[in-house]
Amino acid sequence: MNIQLFSQWFKTALLLAIVFYSFSLSAKAQSDDLGTITGKVVDAESGEPIIGANVSISGTTKGAASDIDGVYRISGIQPGSHSITVSYISYTKKNITDIQVESGEVTQLNVSLQPETIGLGEVTVTAQASTDSEAGLLSIQRKAVPMQDGLSSEYLGKTGDGNVASAMKRVTGVTLLNGKDVFIRGLGNRYSNVQLNGAPVPSTSPTKKEAPVDLINSGSVENIVVQKTFTPDQSGEFSGGSVQITSKEFPEEKNIGFSYSTSYNxxxxxxxxxxxxxxxxxFLGFDNGKRTLPAVIKNSRVTSENEKELANALHGDWLINSNQQAIPSQKFELSYADQLNEANLPIGIVSNFSYKYDRSYQPGREYRVIQSYNSDADQNVLNADYMRREGKEDATLSGMLNxxxxPNSKTKIGLKNLYSNSLENSTQLIIGDYVNYPRNTRQTVQDFNRRAIFSSSGILERYFDSFLQSQLSVNISYSRAKQDRPDRRTTQYNLTPSDTYNIYFDDGGNTHFFSDQLDNNYTAKVDYELQPLRSLGLKAGFSGLLKDRDFNARRLxxxxxxxxYPNDRKDEPANVALDPVLIENDQLDLVETTQARDSYQGEQTLLAGYLSANMDFIENLTLEAGARVEQSIQKVKIRNDGESQAIANVDKTDILPAVNATYSASDKINFRGAFSMTLARPEFREISDFRFQDFVGSQIVYGNPDLNRTLIHNYDxxxxxxxxxxxxxAISAFYKKFFNPIELFYRFTERTEVQYKNADQANLYGxxxxxxxxxxxxxxxxxxxxYILSETRSKEEDRFRTxxxxxxxxxxSPYSFNAGTFYTIPQWNMELSANYNTFGERIVTVGMGRHPDDEYEQPFHKVDLGVKYRPGQFTIKADVENLLDQEVVYKQGDVITNKYAPGVTYNVGISYNF
Structure with a gap:
C-alpha cells in the first residue's frame, strides 16, 4: 500500500468518524441526565458467554437480553440505586441489589450464573459496581481448554508498553530478541505462530519468520493471549506457543482521545x-522515488552499453554528515470509539491513528568476528574487529478501523482493518581491522529499510439456539506485508602507510543493493461448534491459506x-571517488553481480481440517481430544536466463493429534495435562539459495533447498x-522432543558463511x-x-562443522524472570508502577569447528519505573526505561563480539479523552 492509498484510507476513516460523531451528538444531549447499565453474562463453571439471558430492572419495564457475546445493555435509567434480575433456562436465577447508576455514566456489571441444581433457589447478592478486566481474562484462562497466559488491555495500560512486542516480554516464559522477535519458552519465531484477529500475520523479513508485532500499537488491543498447548483448531506450526492478538470491537461508551508523548535518551x-x-x-516513512532502481535496468542487466547511463541515473550522494541533532522522539495518537444505534441495530466503531518519529545515535558499537581459535597459543584470530557508529531515523505511521x-442478538458481523508503515533509515560508519592482519578499513552503509503491513478480516458469528446450541464462526482475511530496501549503498576505504584512507575495490565493498519483498496471505477459516449432550461438545472446521511471496534483489x-583508476581520486570522498565521469571515461567499472538465486518467487497452499470433542462425563474432569490434518505445498522458483526454474518443491501431509485434560479440584484449583504432535516448516528464504551480507566482514547467510520440516512431540x-x-x-512443567530441528551451521569456506541445515534431534525441558x-x-x-534446559545434537556429518x-x-534462554508492582493512590488519581525483566544467556550464532564456542547474548537486566496521573479528563504519564543503564553484550568464548549501550530512556506523555 503506497502513501496515496493510505491517505485515502485515512481520510475515509476520519470522515466516517466525524459522521458518526455528529450523528450521536443529538442522542447524547437527550440522554445526559440518564444512566446505563451494561455487562456480560457468563456460565460460572465454564466461563462461556450465555446467549439470550434475560436481564431486567426491578420495578420497571426496562430490560435486555444478552447477545452473541453474552453482552447486555440497558439505557435510559434514572440515576439512583437499582436492582436487577438475571435469568436463563436451566440456570439459577440471580437478583443483584444496590446497583448505583450515575447521571450520564455507564455502570459496568458482569454476571455469572450457576447451572441449576436441585434444591437451590434464587440467589441474591450485592452489586460490585466496577469490573476488573484483568480478573475477567484470568477467569477465561481458568476455564479454557488449553494452557494459556495473557495480557488484558488494562494491564497494558498499567505497564505503558507502546507496542505488542514490548508488552510480550511480560508473559510467563516469553522473551524478546532484537526488540521484536518473540521467543516463547525459549523457542524462536519458527516454533510459534502469531495471529491478529484470528488470521496469521505475514512476515516483513526476507530472512526469517518474523511477525512484525512491534508495528501493532498496544492501544488498539483488547487482549493478548499466549496459548501454550496445542488444540486442533490452531495451526499445526505450534510448539512454543500461539500468540493471539485481538483488537477491540464494541466499546462500552463513546470515547474520543488525543495523546502526545516524547522521550529523551x-x-x-x-x-x-x-x-x-x-x-x-x-520523515513519514516513505521514499519519494529518489532511491528507485533506475528504469534503464528495470528489465535488463547492466551491460557495457547501458553502464554509463546507469551511473548517472543512480542516487549519487554518498556524503555522510554529522550536522543533525538526535532530537527527542515525537508521538501523536488520535482515537475514536463509540457504539451507536444500541436499541435497534448496534454498531460498534473503534478507530485509531498514530504517528511516531525518532532520530537516535549509537556512538560506539563493538563488532568482532572470530575466524579461528589457536589452542596452542590460547588466542583467537579475528576475521573482523570493528567499531561502528550509527545514526538512525525511525518513523511509524499506523491506523486501525474496526x-x-x-443484526440481531444472535448474529455478529464485522470488519477489522489495520495498517502500519515503519521506516528504519540508518547510516553507519564502520572502522577497524579486517581479515587477520592490520588492514584498517573504513566502511559506510546508507540503508533505507521500510516495512509495511496491512490486514483486513471479515468476521461472521452466528448462534443457533434451536439446534443443539450450535455456533458458526467464519473468518475471511487478507493480509499484505512489504519490505522495501531501495538503494542500500556501501563504500570501503583502506588505511595506507601514509595514514590516509584510499578507496578499495578488491573486496566488493562499494555497492548499490536493491531489494523488495511482497507477501500476500489469503485465508479462510470456518469453525462450527455444537453440544449434542450437556457433557459433550463437538467442534469441527476447515481452513485454507494461499500465500505468495515475490522477492527481488539487484547487486551493483x-x-x-x-x-x-586515477591515483589522485583514491583518497577523495565517495562523491568524488565514485563520480559517474570516471565510468564515462572508462576509468571505473560499474558491474552487476546479481545471481539468479538472488531473487525468487514462493508459493504455499495450506489446507487443513480438524475434529475435536470436549467431554466432561466424569465429575470435575474435562477432556478435549481431537486431531488436525494439514497438507502443505511449498514451491520456490528462480529466474535463470529468462526461464523459470524450480529449486524447491515440498509437498507433505501430516496428522497432528492433541489431548488436553483439566481436573478441577474446586472452582479455584485446576490440574492440567496435555500431549500433542506439531511441526515447524522452513520458510521460503530458508529453502532458497539466496545469500545476504550486511557489510564486508560480516556473516554471509545462505539458504538450503534440501531442508526438511521439523516434527515435535509436546508434553505438558x-x-x-x-x-x-x-x-x-500457577506452576507448569513441559518437555518437547524435536526431530530434524532447523539450525544455522557454518560452511566449509574461508569466508564467514552460514547456512540453514537440519540437526539430528533436540530436547527441551522446562x-x-x-x-x-x-x-x-x-x-x-x-x-x-x-527455567529451561535444552540440548541439540548435530548430525554426525556435521560433527566438525560446529x-x-x-x-x-x-x-x-535457560531462564527468564519478570516482576512488576502496581500501586494506586485513589485520592490523587495516581498509579505507580515498577517492572523488572531479565533472561539467561542465549545462542545467537552457532559456532563452527575452529571457533572457541558458540556466540551468546549475555543476560540483560531491565528496570522500568512509571507514574500515571489523571486530573479530570487528562492523563499525564511519565516513565523511565533501562534505569540500570546496562549494556547489551554478545560473547563468543572470551571475546566480546558485539557490545553497545542502549542508554536510559525517559518518556513523558499527556492524553485527553472527551
Missing amino acids: SVSTFENTIGYRGSPMD VFLK EYQNFSGA IRFESYPNPGEIF IEVEGRRNVTEQLQLVVNAS ANFERPMYGQ
Whole structure:
C-alpha cells in the first residue's frame, strides 16, 4: 500500500468518524441526565458467554437480553440505586441489589450464573459496581481448554508498553530478541505462530519468520493471549506457543482521545548524529522515488552499453554528515470509539491513528568476528574487529478501523482493518581491522529499510439456539506485508602507510543493493461448534491459506578492472571517488553481480481440517481430544536466463493429534495435562539459495533447498490456583522432543558463511511459575519465571562443522524472570508502577569447528519505573526505561563480539479523552 492509498484510507476513516460523531451528538444531549447499565453474562463453571439471558430492572419495564457475546445493555435509567434480575433456562436465577447508576455514566456489571441444581433457589447478592478486566481474562484462562497466559488491555495500560512486542516480554516464559522477535519458552519465531484477529500475520523479513508485532500499537488491543498447548483448531506450526492478538470491537461508551508523548535518551538525544541526505518524504516513512532502481535496468542487466547511463541515473550522494541533532522522539495518537444505534441495530466503531518519529545515535558499537581459535597459543584470530557508529531515523505511521454490527442478538458481523508503515533509515560508519592482519578499513552503509503491513478480516458469528446450541464462526482475511530496501549503498576505504584512507575495490565493498519483498496471505477459516449432550461438545472446521511471496534483489558493484583508476581520486570522498565521469571515461567499472538465486518467487497452499470433542462425563474432569490434518505445498522458483526454474518443491501431509485434560479440584484449583504432535516448516528464504551480507566482514547467510520440516512431540502438566478475582498462582512443567530441528551451521569456506541445515534431534525441558497477588486494594504484585534446559545434537556429518556437537538450542534462554508492582493512590488519581525483566544467556550464532564456542547474548537486566496521573479528563504519564543503564553484550568464548549501550530512556506523555 503506497502513501496515496493510505491517505485515502485515512481520510475515509476520519470522515466516517466525524459522521458518526455528529450523528450521536443529538442522542447524547437527550440522554445526559440518564444512566446505563451494561455487562456480560457468563456460565460460572465454564466461563462461556450465555446467549439470550434475560436481564431486567426491578420495578420497571426496562430490560435486555444478552447477545452473541453474552453482552447486555440497558439505557435510559434514572440515576439512583437499582436492582436487577438475571435469568436463563436451566440456570439459577440471580437478583443483584444496590446497583448505583450515575447521571450520564455507564455502570459496568458482569454476571455469572450457576447451572441449576436441585434444591437451590434464587440467589441474591450485592452489586460490585466496577469490573476488573484483568480478573475477567484470568477467569477465561481458568476455564479454557488449553494452557494459556495473557495480557488484558488494562494491564497494558498499567505497564505503558507502546507496542505488542514490548508488552510480550511480560508473559510467563516469553522473551524478546532484537526488540521484536518473540521467543516463547525459549523457542524462536519458527516454533510459534502469531495471529491478529484470528488470521496469521505475514512476515516483513526476507530472512526469517518474523511477525512484525512491534508495528501493532498496544492501544488498539483488547487482549493478548499466549496459548501454550496445542488444540486442533490452531495451526499445526505450534510448539512454543500461539500468540493471539485481538483488537477491540464494541466499546462500552463513546470515547474520543488525543495523546502526545516524547522521550529523551541518555546516549543519543541532543548529540550530533550521523546521517545522509535522503528524500523529503523520509520523515513519514516513505521514499519519494529518489532511491528507485533506475528504469534503464528495470528489465535488463547492466551491460557495457547501458553502464554509463546507469551511473548517472543512480542516487549519487554518498556524503555522510554529522550536522543533525538526535532530537527527542515525537508521538501523536488520535482515537475514536463509540457504539451507536444500541436499541435497534448496534454498531460498534473503534478507530485509531498514530504517528511516531525518532532520530537516535549509537556512538560506539563493538563488532568482532572470530575466524579461528589457536589452542596452542590460547588466542583467537579475528576475521573482523570493528567499531561502528550509527545514526538512525525511525518513523511509524499506523491506523486501525474496526466496524461491527449485530443484526440481531444472535448474529455478529464485522470488519477489522489495520495498517502500519515503519521506516528504519540508518547510516553507519564502520572502522577497524579486517581479515587477520592490520588492514584498517573504513566502511559506510546508507540503508533505507521500510516495512509495511496491512490486514483486513471479515468476521461472521452466528448462534443457533434451536439446534443443539450450535455456533458458526467464519473468518475471511487478507493480509499484505512489504519490505522495501531501495538503494542500500556501501563504500570501503583502506588505511595506507601514509595514514590516509584510499578507496578499495578488491573486496566488493562499494555497492548499490536493491531489494523488495511482497507477501500476500489469503485465508479462510470456518469453525462450527455444537453440544449434542450437556457433557459433550463437538467442534469441527476447515481452513485454507494461499500465500505468495515475490522477492527481488539487484547487486551493483564498482570495480577497477582496467587498473586505470586515477591515483589522485583514491583518497577523495565517495562523491568524488565514485563520480559517474570516471565510468564515462572508462576509468571505473560499474558491474552487476546479481545471481539468479538472488531473487525468487514462493508459493504455499495450506489446507487443513480438524475434529475435536470436549467431554466432561466424569465429575470435575474435562477432556478435549481431537486431531488436525494439514497438507502443505511449498514451491520456490528462480529466474535463470529468462526461464523459470524450480529449486524447491515440498509437498507433505501430516496428522497432528492433541489431548488436553483439566481436573478441577474446586472452582479455584485446576490440574492440567496435555500431549500433542506439531511441526515447524522452513520458510521460503530458508529453502532458497539466496545469500545476504550486511557489510564486508560480516556473516554471509545462505539458504538450503534440501531442508526438511521439523516434527515435535509436546508434553505438558500444570497446577493453577485462583485464590481471588484477579489473582493466580500457577506452576507448569513441559518437555518437547524435536526431530530434524532447523539450525544455522557454518560452511566449509574461508569466508564467514552460514547456512540453514537440519540437526539430528533436540530436547527441551522446562518449568514455569507465575503469581499475581492483590496485596491490598491499592497494591498488586506480578511475578513470573521460567527455567529451561535444552540440548541439540548435530548430525554426525556435521560433527566438525560446529564448535559444540551437543549444545543448547539456538535462541533459547535457560531462564527468564519478570516482576512488576502496581500501586494506586485513589485520592490523587495516581498509579505507580515498577517492572523488572531479565533472561539467561542465549545462542545467537552457532559456532563452527575452529571457533572457541558458540556466540551468546549475555543476560540483560531491565528496570522500568512509571507514574500515571489523571486530573479530570487528562492523563499525564511519565516513565523511565533501562534505569540500570546496562549494556547489551554478545560473547563468543572470551571475546566480546558485539557490545553497545542502549542508554536510559525517559518518556513523558499527556492524553485527553472527551
